[in-house]
Amino acid sequence: MNRRELLAKLAAVASLPLAGISGAQAQTWTPQRPLRIIAGAPGAILDVAARQIADRISGPLGQAVIVENKAGAGGIATMDALAHSSPDGYTMAITTFVEMTVNPWLFDHLSYNPTRDFAPITVLYTGPQLLVANPSFAPKTVADLVRAAKSEPGKYMYGSSGVARPPHIFMEKFKLAVGVDLPHVPYKGGPPLMQAIVGGEIPLAMEGTAATIPQVKAGRLRALAVTGEKRLAALPDVPTFSELGIAGIGLAWVGLIAPAGTPSAAILRLQREISIALTQPEIRAAYELAGRNPVGNSPDEFAVTIRRDLSDWKDVVARAGIKPE
Secondary structure (H helix, E strand, C coil), X not given: CCHHHHHHHHHHHHCCCXXXXXXXXXXXXXXXXXXXXXXXXXXCHHHHHHHHHHHHHHHHHCCCEEXXXXXXXXXXXXXXXXXXXXXXXXXXXXXXXXXXXXXXXXXXXCCCCCCCCEEEEEEEEEECEEEEECCCCCCCCHHHHHHHHHHCCCCCCEEECCCCCHHXXXXXXXXXXXXXXXXXXXXXXXXXXXXXXXXXXXXXXXXXXXXXXXXXXXXXXXXEEECCCCCCCCCCCCCECCCCCCCCCCCEEEEEEEECCCCHHHHXXXXXXXXXXXXXXXXXXXXXXXXXXXXXXXXXXXXXXXXXXXXXXXXXXXHHCCCCC
């Protein structure tokens, strides 16, 4: 499918009511063989999150839940593998808002259509992004940064873990919101980015809380603001962008999806067991430590999020002129 066809299909889907799952369809579904969750690279954040959930839903489901790694192409390999899986309830994938709602606006020829090829199960968690600076960076607040960037456009650079990854696109969203010119320097992954900003090679970054909170607490980075509508429990003195009058920066999310056509009863059973797992103290404690918010919402609610974010990120990608590597 070329980009024009994909955009037309996404626009058509956005105008339709959601294909809801009614309470009458909430029949008991009992798997008869092991299930699998397709994830990205072994040891990466999504792989760890998938294994956390797999361990906790295998007992209630009465079957092993195996995590199968399909790394490559920034998550596209995972999505492609799921799109070509049998829609029988035995296969899921862990994905992010980037693969589902940003990639469609980046690639002319994408191997999957997020609204045609997949069925939402639930959002596992949402996660804020933290705007951080090297302690030597002169601007001490977001207001200071905006003033400095407007007085000397293009002088202050920011780093990210790669083109079109969350640290990049969230920072571009911030730049559009406040009207500043901050040149982008992409690094090859999160660890090189953190090394660069802690070492003073780059002054600014918008990065996930799992990587930044420990650095802030250790005094190696200074936190300026956090996305989302509430402050972090781990960093209660750091204001949200909303508090600073910068609305709509939003949150990243991670969710589980199934192939389109998966029986509704299977979708609902999986969502139920996952949402229960997300209430367990061990999961909630691990999420809180990383600054994440457990969700476990319904498939219909997840579908609303996908539809909203498709529209939102289409605007950001177009206005910021983001292009894939």
